[in-house]
Amino acid sequence: MRMALDLASLAAGAGEVPVGALVVLEDEVAGRGWNSPISRTDPTAHAEILALREAAANAGNYRLTGAVVYSTVEPCLMCVGAMLHARIGRLVYGAADPKVGATGKLEGFRESGAVFNHGFRIDGGLLADESSAMLREFFERRRAAVRDVE
Helix, strand or coil, X not given: CHHHHHHHHHHHHCCCCCCEEEXXXXXXXXXXXECCHHHHCCCCCCHHHHHHHHHHHHHCCCCCCCCEEEXXXXXXXXXXXXXXXXXXXXXXXXXXXXXXXXXHHHHHHHHCCCCCCCCCEEEECXXXXXXXXXXXXXXXXXHHHHHHHC
């Protein structure tokens, strides 16, 4: 998770929301990513998606069976969906995201009748304080910059 926090710092340095992610496959880091939808002009350029893309390219397979994804923040619905399709084994995230985070929503979908052909273990809260602080500081700086312009 410390590596994911370092990746989140890269995003923050580029003016992006500080989220970092990595994919570990067979005890090796197979993919890394940090938020970059602004710089890439790509709404799908979330840290988790970029890490999954790199890991799949390195593995030569879009199925990342047994992989562990580490993300500094609870992933959104798009990212969780990509993890389902990639057949990862486990997700570990830092800070919960009550607005956009989708890990808890998976159970709600199942209760509504959705049937997924895959599931994975989810563990949240690893280095959550550090992840939350990075986000909080980023948005405080952004709000201060807007006030300075006004």
